[in-house]
Amino acid sequence: MSAFGGGPQGGIVTSATTPNILIYSDHETGHRYGYYDGWLAEEDEKGPIFEYTGAGRIGDQTFTGRTGTGNKAILQHVDDGRALRVFIAAGKVPGSGAKYQRYVGEFALDADLPYIIRQVPDDNGNLRKAIVFRLRPAGAVGREEQDDIPPAEKTRATLVPADVTASTMVEPENNKKTKGKRSAQPGTxxxxxxxxxxxxxxxxxxxxxxxxxxxxxxxxxxxxxxxxxxxxxxxxxxxxxxxxxxxxxxxxxxxxxxxxxxxxxxxxxxxxxxxxxxxxxxxxxxxxxxxxxxxxxxxxxxxxxxxxx
Structure with missing residues (x-):
């Protein structure tokens, strides 16, 4: 982690010394609240996808405000010239509250559909809108079976609010009009x-x-x-x-x-x-x-x- 300008933190960290954004995923935390980060079993024509739930533990997740800073950084990482580096928690460090972090690899947001909106519980157990980023490997990655999202045990349809959709999200303005811009807003x-x-x-x-x-x-x-x-x-x-x-x-x-x-x-x-x-x-x-x-x-x-x- 230190090689990329970060330490054993959690969440989303924009390095102050290197052109990297460090993304920390913890299966234990997600499973506790009923959602999962990891690899989708179903690949599309562009290959595998790693889903990562954005920052914001209480209430709807956003790209604005203090809790939305990390989400904004991921969304704009291409225009800002930063790589996404994914780590997954791999056990606790003895005698401390810190966790070991296993490096998975470098990723980039999917260019066509960088994120989706899904209804999941927050830390209080209340349902809210969560930003689920769709990450594509940008080179060799360390994929382990334990990082795969578990398949649904049974088919279930859940009613969610009508605004649980990416088109309702307010994305941050970006003055850099580059071809690297990622957006889930209607484009055509x-x-x-x-x-x-x-x-x-x-x-x-x-x-x-x-x-x-x-x-x-x-x-x-x-x-x-x-x-x-x-x-x-x-x-x-x-x-x-x-x-x-x-x-x-x-x-x-x-x-x-x-x-x-x-x-x-x-x-x-x-x-x-x-x-x-x-x-x-x-x-x-x-x-x-x-x-x-x-x-x-x-x-x-x-x-x-x-x-x-």
């Missing part, structure tokens, strides 16, 4: 349109007195977590929002809804797709045949047969 026009559509529709439902949530789903035997789009608790309708009414987006939404429906409770929700405009006739007929309702924005208001009055 379609993504921004989808986020705005979802926010507006959520406000519409709440204005009618409806309770709106999302489902956070753990799948038996897997380590990753699924998060649905909006769920209208009042009318038992599960929505999937898309930023365009193209065939590609409609087909993707159908697949996502059919996947989610198998796991949520109460069972058999009405499925609905939320679009920014009216899709063509063939796609409307497809949705009708599959028993999936359609809601879209038309002339400044939402149009659909299942909308509350």
């Amino acid at each position: 026009e379609t993504e921004r349109r989808e986020a705005a559509l979802s926010d507006d529709f959520q406000a519409f439902l709440k204005s009618r007195g409806h309770q709106v949530k999302r489902f956070q789903i753990k799948i038996e035997g897997l380590t990753s977590t699924l998060v649905t789009d909006l769920y209208d608790v009042t009318d038992h309708v599960l929505y999937e929002a898309k930023g365009s009414a193209t065939r590609k987006d409609v087909r993707m939404a159908i697949g996502q809804l059919l996947d989610y429906r198998r796991h949520v409770t109460p069972a058999e929700p009405q499925l609905a797709i939320l679009l920014p405009s009216k899709p063509d006739l063939d796609l409307r007929e497809l949705l009708h045949k599959e028993g999936i309702a359609l809601v879209y924005r038309g002339s400044g208001e939402f149009v659909g047969r299942i909308l509350p009055e």
Whole structure:
């Protein structure tokens, strides 16, 4: 640790003497409160992912304020020219409260999805929004089986607040307009349109007195977590929002809804797709045949047969 400008601390430490950010993970602490840092068993086309829960022990985690300083440092590490160095606690030092730290290796935030938001308990046992960073190895790393996130023992869908999503996070401003910038905010026009559509529709439902949530789903035997789009608790309708009414987006939404429906409770929700405009006739007929309702924005208001009055 001293080689990277740090000592046996915990949490997130920005070195004052070297271009490094030291990230300390402790399996024992996370397990005590029901969440886990470590390697996902499911790799994607870019390889393995190490999940790390950000700093902030009480209440929602942020990128601002005193408790958000470390989270901000990780988010901006590429623009600041700093490497992420991950350590994992490996037993207690005899006669002290300190812990030995095992060096895992150098990492960088995933460029496409640097973090996700998940609902986990804080130190008081209260559920809150946590920032879960997605770290990619930046070279050789020491991966041990004990560092793998344990798979879910059974499939479980948990209702979480509708704002448990990265698009609701306030990211710090960064004056360095480099290609290395990491952000989980909607980046393309379609993504921004989808986020705005979802926010507006959520406000519409709440204005009618409806309770709106999302489902956070753990799948038996897997380590990753699924998060649905909006769920209208009042009318038992599960929505999937898309930023365009193209065939590609409609087909993707159908697949996502059919996947989610198998796991949520109460069972058999009405499925609905939320679009920014009216899709063509063939796609409307497809949705009708599959028993999936359609809601879209038309002339400044939402149009659909299942909308509350």
